[in-house]
Amino acid sequence: MWSKYSICCLLILVTFQGIAQTEEDSSIGILDKENENFNLLNSFINRSTPLVNESHQITIGNQVYIEQIGSNNVINSIISSSNSKVQLKQNGLNNEIDIHLVAASIREKITQTGDNNIVLRNVQDPSANVYFELTQEGNNHFEQYGVNSKTNNLKIKQEEGARNIIVRSFQ
Secondary structure, X not given: OOOHHHHHHHHHHHHHHHHOOOOOOOHHHHHHHHHHHHHHHHHHHHHOOOOEEOOOOEEOEEEEEEEEEOOOOEEEEEEEOXXXXXXXXXXXXXXEEEXXXXXXXXXXXXXXXXXXXXXXXXXXXXXXXXXXXXXXXXOOEEEEEOOOOOOXXXXXXXXXOOOOEEEEOOO
């Protein structure tokens, strides 16, 4: 797999080669050569984008996306995985996400809208494949400690004012 550094070096070398051509080349020919180099670079970049496993869309590599709108929103995240895609979104006031995840692969999406939502998750299983989706819509509290075969694929929606949810799943 080509690294972005290798691709940049290749682009620079090919560009200098196009510039160093004899003066007999027209400027249109050099421009076409640069467009070819750009298209070649794009094809390498497109091939080096993360691959996706369709079964649960686990991204090969690690990605964390954080979006916060509002005041006093807090996210603390510690994630250790070889394959992860984590999306954390907060839109409102005084929302908190505190996650500590250790797993082989992680696909996680937490969305908090409204005010005073709390998520606390602690998953420590280096061999687990964890799929988790949580939506909270105001004044909700969710906690999870551990993961097993029954809790490694959760999808939860808490509407405004729902009761607290605590999941304890140890092997």
